[in-house]
Amino acid sequence: MRRGTKTMKKLTLFAIFAALMISSAAFAQTTASGTLSVTATVNGTISLVFNSDAAGVTLGGAGTNAATLAFGTVQAFGGVLTAGVTRTTAANSFTVSSPVDVFVNKANITSANYTLKAQLNAADAVNTWTVGGVPVTNAAAATITATGAYAANVPETVALTVPFATASGTAISNAINFTATAN
Amino acid sequence: LRFVLPLLLFGSSLMTDGWAQRKGASQRTSAAVSMKSETEGSISVSFVSAPDGAALTGGATGQRSLDLGAVSLAGGAQAANVHVQNFPGRFVVSTRFGLSIQNPAQHSSTVTVLAALALPDPAFIFRLDGITLQPVPQLLQNQARIGPTFLHRLEIDVPASVTEKNSQLHNAILFQIIPN
Numbered sequence: 001m002r003r004g005t006k007t008m009k010k011l012t013l014f015a016i017f018a019a020l021m022i023s024s025a026a027f028a029q030t031t032a033s034g035t036l037s038v039t040a041t042v043n044g045t046i047s048l049v050f051n052s053d054a055a056g057v058t059l060g061g062a063g064t065n066a067a068t069l070a071f072g073t074v075q076a077f078g079g080v081l082t083a084g085v086t087r088t089t090a091a092n093s094f095t096v097s098s099p100v101d102v103f104v105n106k107a108n109i110t111s112a113n114y115t116l117k118a119q120l121n122a123a124d125a126v127n128t129w130t131v132g133g134v135p136v137t138n139a140a141a142a143t144i145t146a147t148g149a150y151a152a153n154v155p156e157t158v159a160l161t162v163p164f165a166t167a168s169g170t171a172i173s174n175a176i177n178f179t180a181t182a183n
Numbered sequence: 184l185r186f187v188l189p190l191l192l193f194g195s196s197l198m199t200d201g202w203a204q205r206k207g208a209s210q211r212t213s214a215a216v217s218m219k220s221e222t223e224g225s226i227s228v229s230f231v232s233a234p235d236g237a238a239l240t241g242g243a244t245g246q247r248s249l250d251l252g253a254v255s256l257a258g259g260a261q262a263a264n265v266h267v268q269n270f271p272g273r274f275v276v277s278t279r280f281g282l283s284i285q286n287p288a289q290h291s292s293t294v295t296v297l298a299a300l301a302l303p304d305p306a307f308i309f310r311l312d313g314i315t316l317q318p319v320p321q322l323l324q325n326q327a328r329i330g331p332t333f334l335h336r337l338e339i340d341v342p343a344s345v346t347e348k349n350s351q352l353h354n355a356i357l358f359q360i361i362p363n
Contacts, residue, residue, distance in 0.1 A: 030226070032225065032227050032245075032360040034358040034360075035355050036358070037247070037354075038339075042254055042255065042341055045258050107255070108347075108350060
């Protein structure tokens with residue numbers, strides 16, 4: 001009788017265990033998994049923006065790569081010049097100039113410095129243009145610097161020389177295209 | 184004892200087939216079918232392209248690829264629906280994709296979603312819904328509903344210091360779904 005009770009207890013315990021296992025097998029849910037492969041190619045680039053120089057004319061569109069430099073009304077002698085404009089007068093012409101900060105940045109590229117070139121957008125047979133003291137025409141891009149420093153405002157003086165022969169009231173307008181190339 | 188013994192026999196048969204994975208006698212087959220049914224009803228995950236996200240490629244719904252194409256700080260992204268945002272010293276590439284969790288067995292209505300990087304990446308930082316991914320699974324959602332497709336935002340930080348040497352970004356995000 002005692003042995004029978006023990007056996008029954010064992011069977012009951014085993015049955016409970018089995019029932020639990022069945023329950024577990026029936027309701028256990030396996031985890032799911034998924035894999036999302038991600039690929040991309042990072043290209044190295046450099047960027048160029050113009051900033052207003054503290055000693056120069058305040059640029060329109062400063063901080064972008066399409067800024068405007070307005071010298072305002074200029075004349076050989078006297079008058080009031082736009083803030084930041086410097087004037088020098090020679091025998092037969094006068095020159096107005098302003099420093100412009102050129103900021104070239106690099107990303108994802110191995111390059112110690114850059115070459116900066118400038119070219120006048122349209123031919124100007126009357127006036128003379130220089131950037132950083134280097135004459136600039138529309139014939140070919142002129143090298144302004146071959147060792148430009150990245151991530152720094154590099155002041156480049158933009159100068160326009162106007163002959164005395166130019167008629168009063170003449171509007172002068174042109175564009176200078178800058179190109180920075182990573183070395 | 185009358186009730187216990189049949190239960191015991193049934194349980195024994197079910198467990199034997201389920202664990203041993205044998206295809207033996209026909210009596211065991213019926214039990215195996217029961218286990219198979221559980222397998223079919225198990226939880227599954229699938230990736231889908233988001234309407235405003237980069238197109239996913241690859242066959243299996245649970246194993247797909249996301250090619251973000253060529254990206255750069257100054258030039259942005261070339262692939263459709265891949266965005267580049269510039270920050271000082273880095274840029275962030277982002278897109279969205281959908282994740283759908285199905286559970287035909289319907290034993291639970293919510294799941295926990297974990298995500299991990301397949302490989303440690305010393306150059307790029309991966310974020311999913313703002314959570315930085317690591318080789319160790321990170322909790323993405325702890326009460327995600329089963330059924331609807333949820334959109335997730337993948338962001339990858341690309342430092343400007345990364346150069347041509349390690350310009351190829353290649354990794355995988357492993358998702359683990361655990362029923363609640």
